[in-house]
Amino acid sequence: MTDPARPTLATTPTTRAARSLTETPALADLAAQLLQTEGALSDLGLEDAAAVVGYMGLVTFPAGATVFREGDSSRTSYLLLVLSGEVSVETADPRGGGQVAISILGPGNIIGEMGLLDGSPRSATCIATTALQAGGLSRKALEKLIEDNPRVGAKLLVGLSKRLAARLRGMSDQLLMYAQLTESMQQEIQALKARAGGGTRF
Numbered sequence: 001m002t003d004p005a006r007p008t009l010a011t012t013p014t015t016r017a018a019r020s021l022t023e024t025p026a027l028a029d030l031a032a033q034l035l036q037t038e039g040a041l042s043d044l045g046l047e048d049a050a051a052v053v054g055y056m057g058l059v060t061f062p063a064g065a066t067v068f069r070e071g072d073s074s075r076t077s078y079l080l081l082v083l084s085g086e087v088s089v090e091t092a093d094p095r096g097g098g099q100v101a102i103s104i105l106g107p108g109n110i111i112g113e114m115g116l117l118d119g120s121p122r123s124a125t126c127i128a129t130t131a132l133q134a135g136g137l138s139r140k141a142l143e144k145l146i147e148d149n150p151r152v153g154a155k156l157l158v159g160l161s162k163r164l165a166a167r168l169r170g171m172s173d174q175l176l177m178y179a180q181l182t183e184s185m186q187q188e189i190q191a192l193k194a195r196a197g198g199g200t201r202f
Helices: 025-035 046-053 113-118 139-148 150-195
Strands: 016-020 057-061 066-068 078-084 087-092 099-105 125-128 132-138
Touching (some): 025 046, 025 132
Antiparallel strands (some): 066 125, 078 132, 087 099, 087 125
16 A cells, blocks of 8 residues: 555644654554444444554644534534544534533544535534544545545445434434424423413414
8 A cells, every 4th residue: 555645634723733643553553443433433344444544643632622613614624533532512502592512422433524525514513622632534535545445445435424324314313303392392282271261372
């Protein structure tokens, strides 16, 4: 395999520029193991995961740093694999009350894969709640991986696509639960109004 292109990850003043993960063997081994976990890409074997890690860079964030910002369309060409620390995933409150935390993600979780694949604006804000180390895979490095090792590149793309499909199914389930809850609440409101003698409809 030819030497992979170094990841060219967008950085901010609060991040340390990416260097190859393979320069730190212990972190490279950790990244390969984490890539195989349920939170990442469990279909990859250890050899394939190690090949992917060869194209990743190490990025660090201090506690409190904004890793991704919802709606940002200028820095979408990379994903991150959390190696150590935790990230709070937040989205804007539709009622205008600021940000709402959706989940806390730790080692083994991948964030930002949608932007990597289609360049779309970031769908959520991610904040480092602790000091964070992450393996970054840029679009340029992904293209180099596919060129050098098409089999592993294809497995990686399939794995990322499966993650996105699972997330969409989860969102569909949540929307269904929300619709059922809304219907149940409206039925209770109507029942209360009927017992109270009617009145105008809500």
